[in-house]
Amino acid sequence: MNFDHDTVVGFTKSWGLFYLIAMAVGVLIYVFWPSNLERFHAAKKNILDEDDKPWK
Amino acid sequence: MAEFHRKIERNAMGFVLAIVVVASIGGFVEIAPLFTIDDTVENVQDMRLYTPLEQAGRDIYTREGCYACHSQMIRTLRDEVERYGPYSLAVESKYDHPMLWGSKRTGPDLARIGGKYSDAWQVAHLINPRDVVPESVMPKYGWLQRNALRIDDLGEHLAALRDVGVPYTDDMIANATQDALGQAAPDGDFAAGVVKRYGQATQVRAFDGDPGTITEMDALVAYLQIMGHLTDAAYKQAAAAEPAK
Amino acid sequence: MRVGVLCSTKWGTLDMVAQLTTGERQLAIVVLSLVALLGLAMAAAGRADPIGVHGFIVLAICCGLIFVVLGAYYAPEPSPERLEHYYDDPSKVGIVLTMAWAVVGMFLGVWVASLLAWPDLTFDAAWASFGRLRPAHTSAVIFGFGGNALIATSFHVLQRTSRARLPDQFSPWFVLIGYNLFCVVAATGYFMGVTQSKEYAEPEWYADIWLVVVWVTYFAIYIRTLARRKEPHIYVANWYYMAFILVVAILHIVNNLAVPVSFGHAKSYSVFSGVQDAMVQWWYGHNAVAFFLTAGFLGMMYYYLPKRAGRPIYSYRLSIISFWGITFMYMWAGSHHLLYTALPQWVQTLGMTFSLILLVPSWASAGNALATLNGAWHKVRDDATLRFMMAAAVFYGLTTFEGSFLAIRPVNSLSHYTDWTVGHVHAGALGWVALITFGSIYCIVPWLWKRERMYSARLVEVHFWLAIIGTVIYVFAMWNSGIIQGLMWRTYNENGTLTYSFVESMVAMHPYYIARAFGGLLFLMGAIVGSYNIWMTIRGEAEVAPESADLPEPRLASAPGE
Ligand code: HEM
Numbered sequence: 001m002n003f004d005h006d007t008v009v010g011f012t013k014s015w016g017l018f019y020l021i022a023m024a025v026g027v028l029i030y031v032f033w034p035s036n037l038e039r040f041h042a043a044k045k046n047i048l049d050e051d052d053k054p055w056k
Numbered sequence: 057m058a059e060f061h062r063k064i065e066r067n068a069m070g071f072v073l074a075i076v077v078v079a080s081i082g083g084f085v086e087i088a089p090l091f092t093i094d095d096t097v098e099n100v101q102d103m104r105l106y107t108p109l110e111q112a113g114r115d116i117y118t119r120e121g122c123y124a125c126h127s128q129m130i131r132t133l134r135d136e137v138e139r140y141g142p143y144s145l146a147v148e149s150k151y152d153h154p155m156l157w158g159s160k161r162t163g164p165d166l167a168r169i170g171g172k173y174s175d176a177w178q179v180a181h182l183i184n185p186r187d188v189v190p191e192s193v194m195p196k197y198g199w200l201q202r203n204a205l206r207i208d209d210l211g212e213h214l215a216a217l218r219d220v221g222v223p224y225t226d227d228m229i230a231n232a233t234q235d236a237l238g239q240a241a242p243d244g245d246f247a248a249g250v251v252k253r254y255g256q257a258t259q260v261r262a263f264d265g266d267p268g269t270i271t272e273m274d275a276l277v278a279y280l281q282i283m284g285h286l287t288d289a290a291y292k293q294a295a296a297a298e299p300a301k
Numbered sequence: 302m303r304v305g306v307l308c309s310t311k312w313g314t315l316d317m318v319a320q321l322t323t324g325e326r327q328l329a330i331v332v333l334s335l336v337a338l339l340g341l342a343m344a345a346a347g348r349a350d351p352i353g354v355h356g357f358i359v360l361a362i363c364c365g366l367i368f369v370v371l372g373a374y375y376a377p378e379p380s381p382e383r384l385e386h387y388y389d390d391p392s393k394v395g396i397v398l399t400m401a402w403a404v405v406g407m408f409l410g411v412w413v414a415s416l417l418a419w420p421d422l423t424f425d426a427a428w429a430s431f432g433r434l435r436p437a438h439t440s441a442v443i444f445g446f447g448g449n450a451l452i453a454t455s456f457h458v459l460q461r462t463s464r465a466r467l468p469d470q471f472s473p474w475f476v477l478i479g480y481n482l483f484c485v486v487a488a489t490g491y492f493m494g495v496t497q498s499k500e501y502a503e504p505e506w507y508a509d510i511w512l513v514v515v516w517v518t519y520f521a522i523y524i525r526t527l528a529r530r531k532e533p534h535i536y537v538a539n540w541y542y543m544a545f546i547l548v549v550a551i552l553h554i555v556n557n558l559a560v561p562v563s564f565g566h567a568k569s570y571s572v573f574s575g576v577q578d579a580m581v582q583w584w585y586g587h588n589a590v591a592f593f594l595t596a597g598f599l600g601m602m603y604y605y606l607p608k609r610a611g612r613p614i615y616s617y618r619l620s621i622i623s624f625w626g627i628t629f630m631y632m633w634a635g636s637h638h639l640l641y642t643a644l645p646q647w648v649q650t651l652g653m654t655f656s657l658i659l660l661v662p663s664w665a666s667a668g669n670a671l672a673t674l675n676g677a678w679h680k681v682r683d684d685a686t687l688r689f690m691m692a693a694a695v696f697y698g699l700t701t702f703e704g705s706f707l708a709i710r711p712v713n714s715l716s717h718y719t720d721w722t723v724g725h726v727h728a729g730a731l732g733w734v735a736l737i738t739f740g741s742i743y744c745i746v747p748w749l750w751k752r753e754r755m756y757s758a759r760l761v762e763v764h765f766w767l768a769i770i771g772t773v774i775y776v777f778a779m780w781n782s783g784i785i786q787g788l789m790w791r792t793y794n795e796n797g798t799l800t801y802s803f804v805e806s807m808v809a810m811h812p813y814y815i816a817r818a819f820g821g822l823l824f825l826m827g828a829i830v831g832s833y834n835i836w837m838t839i840r841g842e843a844e845v846a847p848e849s850a851d852l853p854e855p856r857l858a859s860a861p862g863e
Contacts, residue, residue, distance in 0.1 A: 016081075016085055016651075019081060020629070023078065023625065023629055027621070027622055027625045027626075028622070030621070031618045031621050031622055032618070039533075039534045040534075040617040040618060040621075041617070042532070042534070043532065043534050043536050043537070043617060044607075044613040044614055044617045045613055046462075046532065046536070047461065047462060047536060047538075047604065047607060047608065047613075048607065048608065048611065048612075048613060052387070052461070053385060053386065053387075053464070054384070054385065054386070054387060054460070054464055054465055054466040055464040055465065055531040068523075068524055068527040068528060068535065069524065071535065071540075071543070072524070072543065072547060075540075075543060075544050075547050075548070075628060076547055076548075076551065078625065078628050078629050079544070079547070079548045079551070079592075079628050079629070079631075079632050080551065080632070081629075081632070083555075083584045083588075083632045083633075083635070085633075086580065086584065086633065086635070086636060086648050086651060086652075087577070087580055087581060087584060115568065118496060118497075118498040119494035119495075119496065120427075120430065120432045120433070120494065121430075121431070121432020121433055121435060121436060121491075121496065121498075122432055123432075123498055124431065124432050124435045124436070125431070125432070127718055129642050129643070131640075131641035131642055131714070131717075132641050132642075133641055133714055133791075135790060135791040135793075135799060136790075138798075138799055139790070139799060139803070143643075144642070144643055145643055146575055146576040146643035146644075147575075148575075148643075149574065149575035149576070149578075149579075149643075150574060150575045151574060151575075152574050152575055152578070153570040153571045153572070153573070153574045153578070154497065154498060154499055154570075154571035154573060154574065154578045154582065155574065155575050155576075155578045155579050155582070156498060157579055157639075157642065158718075159500065159638065159717075159718070159722070160718060160722065160723070161718040161719070162417065162807075163803075163807075164803045185420075186420075189804060191804055191807065191808050192420070192804070192807075193416075193417055193418075193420040193807065194420065195416070195420060195423075195430040195431045195432065196421075196425065196430075197430070198425065199426075199427050206349075209562065209563075209566070212562050212563050212566070213562050213568070213570075216560045216561065216562045216563075216569070216570050217570050219560045219570075220559075220560050220570050220571070220572045220574070221572075221574065222574075
């Protein structure tokens with residue numbers, strides 16, 4: 001491949017954008033995946049628990 | 057998707073990798089092309105190297121933190137060009153390891169300070185800025201005039217710079233100490249050598265006014281006086297762009 | 302387990318050494334001896350150079366520490382019951398160091414600020430000149446104060462959220478002490494003129510290499526503890542701490558690549574030059590702000606704020622979305638430091654665009670924090686500690702908004718190189734970083750030392766107001782001076798020439814520089830009041846607190862204003 005200025009910049013601009021979109025979609029799917037909801041809920045509450053000890 | 061994420065999460069190493077990849081891409085994409093492309097740094101013929109004395113002065117400039125108050129980067133804005141001179145080109149800091157563009161102008165930009173004042177003004181200003189500019193808030197640098205410059209290791213400095221890409225020759229490295237002495241003592245034995253190695257335009261003067269001893273002041277003033285004059289490219293470009301008066 | 306015979310103070314260093322197993326004590330002595338030898342080698346190689354002085358400093362510190370370890374070397378083995386508890390000794394020392402660096406660093410800040418108003422307010426000596434004190438200030442506050450706060454709290458949060466003890470008792474000390482050794486070498490270096498000039502990456506090559514060793518150990522502690530966590534899910538605060546550790550490592554290694562003049566020279570030359578160096582430096586500089594001063598402290602916020610408020614974070618999902626947004630987008634934004642320079646245009650545009658989008662995840666975080674407090678405003682009113690954290694979230698929102706605004710090219714053409722940038726930096730540094738840190742410290746101190754509450758709730762209140770007023774004065778002064786300066790530089794008169802000389806613009810700054818120094822002084826006084834309060838809390842009588850005393854909410858009512 002010819003590695004000149006325009007190729008590199010073109011690559012950056014196009015793939016950079018795809019990457020941004022893919023990233024965003026991935027994160028959103030993860031966050032809104034129904035079965036994850038419960039774990040998020042637990043995580044959110046867990047830190048307020050009182051048992052202040054290592055678990056094992 | 058969810059299964060994939062659960063795996064990533066349970067294994068903290070996967071998570072680590074995800075962070076590294078996601079975070080690296082931005083920097084990589086912006087920085088890598090700067091090394092592969094030609095037109096980042098203009099190609100000019102007359103670009104010259106810092107002499108050992110000037111490089112020592114540059115190191116003092118770094119040491120004293122002059123960059124904390126002075127920029128060396130004239131932006132492409134009309135008022136900056138009128139105040140300081142032609143805007144800075146990338147090539148002008150090609151041999152600057154590291155660059156000293158700065159980020160704060162408590163004092164004026166220095167990119168084109170070379171030749172603006174006499175050596176005597178620079179020395180007086182550095183010893184006590186308020187003697188010359190009564191309102192100035194710049195610090196005094198009296199010790200530069202008192203400290204002898206360390207010159208025995210200048211060859212090692214040039215050699216390290218060559219390792220990072222500055223084209224110093226063996227001859228320059230071997231004679232670094234003499235060249236520093238020569239540049240600050242126009243009537244001395246070594247003055248001819250430095251001109252031979254670094255070109256006719258090299259400024260050979262007793263920068264601190266005393267040819268007898270070589271001080272840190274000599275080095276710093278030599279550096280200030282060359283600033284903006286390693287190449288004429290910026291001035292030529294500005295002249296070409298100027299509409300005929 | 303207390304070995305009370307050995308030491309009369311309640312948390313003496315000897316007690317802490319006695320907590321180490323014999324194996325760990327031996328390891329400590331071996332490692333300290335090796336580092337001491339390294340110091341000796343530096344001292345020998347750099348006789349005529351500042352690196353030699355650094356060698357002696359390293360040697361002296363290591364020898365001192367060897368004596369400390371030897372002092373309790375023959376103390377009985379710690380009881381196995383220790384494994385039932387979290388290991389908090391390094392966090393305790395880390396908190397004390399945080400406050401010490403805060404006072405030192407902010408004192409330097411006030412001094413530097415005063416020098417810009419009264420340039421001769423210093424000693425006629427190289428070490429005390431502005432150009433050397435300024436990096437000492439920035440490093441002392443960012444790395445000394447901020448870094449110690451991050452290390453101390455991260456150990457605390459990591460253990461609580463994983464419900465796992467730190468993997469061993471030696472490596473956390475190595476990280477904490479090794480990191481402070483780095484800070485000491487950095488700070489003393491500036492006074493001697495040792496600097497690479499790269500902002501926030503000033504320390505020279507040997508300090509940089511040392512920091513890599515420390516950082517790898519730090520990372521290993523995180524991974525080893527997480528591997529033993531109870532829940533499969535990792536709490537979001539740890540995500541931020543991890544991003545902080547990882548990305549800072551990448552940035553640090555790349556930006557500091559350099560060739561030393563010789564092993565006997567402190568001086569090195571960066572492998573990068575000119576534009577490439579500028580881009581690498583600001584990619585580093587901007588993301589040091591993003592991952593050191595933002596991500597790490599967001600980790601702090603996501604743990605201590607809900608804990609103190611006694612309410613779960615408003616939206617866990619939002620915290621994840623903003624995490625990936627910040628991690629991804631910050632790395633593109635560095636080039637906004639180089640607008641209108643010799644950097645290629647397309648990189649500038651990319652930097653500006655991403656800086657604008659960054660506002661979304663940033664405000665999501667700030668909003669999430671404030672929404673968490675919704676319904677607990679009475680607590681915010683009564684509890685200055687919680688108010689510290691609330692104010693931090695507000696300043697975080699303001700500063701990120703301002704940051705995006707400053708990245709717009711025409712705005713930047715005015716603001717760059719002026720005090721406006723400094724005002725922006727300190728809105729973040731004082732308003733966000735320092736306030737969230739003080740808030741978290743006021744939570745953690747009573748928990749760690751098993752005290753019912755801080756020594757004086759009133760003093761927390763005093764600190765809060767000193768900090769807020771100081772920040773506001775500082776930031777307003779710099780907005781004014783920055784904008785005036787920027788306008789004066791570009792004002793033309795009717796002949797089409799520049800109206801003001803540079804010196805005229807400099808003179809116009811004088812009143813604002815005085816105001817800034819005053820604002821900073823108030824902020825410093827707040828930090829001193831806070832240190833006193835913390836010290837008195839530590840010295841106070843321990844009530845033998847039950848385990849659950851580690852939690853704040855039930856006592857809020859009985860300690861109003863704490
Ligand atoms: C007592 C409080 C403080 C005072 C009086 C103060 C004062 C100053 C001064 C005078 C400067 C130099 C500005 C210039 O060159 O014009 C500065 C720079 C800086 N300070 Fe502070 N500071 C304080 C607290 C902090 C804190 C807590 C942090 C970070 C956590 C911080 C981070 C910085 C940074 C990053 C810079 C460099 C700014 C730039 O390059 O644009 N400061 N400070």
